[in-house]
């Protein structure tokens with residue numbers, strides 16, 4: 001196999017040398033790099049294996065090969081472009097978008113750098129088919145068009161129809177620029193007609209607001225974890241169970257313990273819960289858990305570390321002049337600095353904050369948690385899903401994830417601002433989405449008086465407590481857990497996830513399912529049910 005690949009690469013190089021006119025220097029640089037850098041060679045090998053797998057319909061292998069290639073050479077646009085196709089074939093258009101965008105950005109950057117005479121510029125090494133007489137320049141342009149079309153296909157699969165229609169029209173408008181490279185333009189036309197029809201049908205069925213609905217949210221089939229990620233199965237491992245047991249025993253002075261529980265609706269699947277180790281009388285303070293992570297939308301002046309509202313008199317400003325973060329005191333500043341602020345200091349996330357502030361539910365705080373989780377991952381040099389404090393959290397997502405389309409842009413801002421190299425796949429886009437899926441059902445969020453998202457916190461041990469509409473415990477100011485009534489030894493500790501005044505039984509029931517995946521049929525939700 002290795003020999004076969006080497007032969008193909010040699011053929012490519014020969015044809016490159018023969019056909020290259022426009023970019024001789026970058027081609028020579030690329031060849032020098034190919035011969036001196038073993039990682040470039042490895043990346044090409046993975047790409048060939050990926051292409052072969054893709055042709056044979058082995059999309060999972062193709063994904064693995066392209067990912068390995070990216071780790072070795074993240075600057076190869078063909079790897080990203082081809083992986084975006086593998087994602088489309090695997091039914092993950094939400095992941096395809098970012099990969100095709102990367103390929104497009106890389107090619108555009110190459111062209112800009114070339115025009116600016118950037119020294120040491122390397123031409124991407126692209127594969128040549130038999131009897132193909134495309135110059136490297138044309139080959140690159142062809143890849144660019146392919147990547148643009150893949151992004152449009154991903155939009156269409158995600159039912160982001162206005163985005164797909166707009167991009168199709170743009171591409172067709174620019175057709176002349178790409179006239180010298182072979183490309184099947186009929187496919188673009190066809191997709192445009194299909195998307196327009198779908199959008200028209202939708203507007204007829206659901207009214208004109210359908211257009212906005214499908215512009216802002218992408219629909220993808222995702223249940224909280226991808227097939228290559230076994231963390232959710234491992235979260236109930238003996239090792240993690242023992243660590244949690246120790247922590248819970250410590251904060252509660254052994255009043256409660258971690259237990260493995262089951263729920264009727266999830267069949268045999270075990271989940272975590274907390275149980276009383278002895279009788280606990282009413283109003284007893286069971287424990288206090290300081291949040292692991294806090295976020296706030298900056299509508300009010302709150303400490304970036306602990307969310308305390310702060311006055312002008314008692315506050316500590318980040319010492320860096322171009323950083324606007326504020327803290328209650330130097331202690332909060334130092335803790336924030338060590339945990340995440342070190343890599344966030346002075347970085348501009350205002351675009352994200354502007355969107356969060358106008359949100360109409362606390363769920364928009366999720367993106368603020370994502371920024372900080374990625375920052376912690378960067379500081380600790382680990383994938384955010386592997387952070388010790390949160391790796392046990394249960395992810396929940398309805399089969400159909402309504403992904404805000406802004407997520408694609410936000411992810412790119414986060415990676416860029418935190419200076420995470422794009423080839424570091426521990427911070428890949430699927431990690432971002434997977435984090436969203438434990439944040440939505442584990443974070444605590446509060447709104448302000450105008451119902452805008454104000455602040456939120458993550459308390460990883462409190463996240464072990466399950467819901468009951470008639471709970472035996474409650475969270476005081478979201479940090480102290482108190483018994484509402486007497487709890488007997490062995491009884492599960494429960495809180496109500498939704499206890500706002502004025503919430504009807506129907507609304508609670510609906511929200512319990514949408515946000516937490518809980519199908520509640522208790523006597524409070526269904527007071528007239530015969531079974532009670």
Ligand SMILES: C[S@@+](CC[C@H](N)C(=O)[O-])C[C@H]1O[C@@H](n2cnc3c(N)ncnc32)[C@H](O)[C@@H]1O
Pocket residue numbers: 263270271272273392393394396441442462463464465466467468515516517518519
């Ligand atoms: C904050 S976590 C609670 C701990 C969780 N059981 C675990 O194993 O990590 C919230 C998730 O637990 C599950 N859950 C909590 N209360 C439940 C209930 N009463 N019935 C079914 N599932 C419940 C849901 O999957 C929910 O999304």
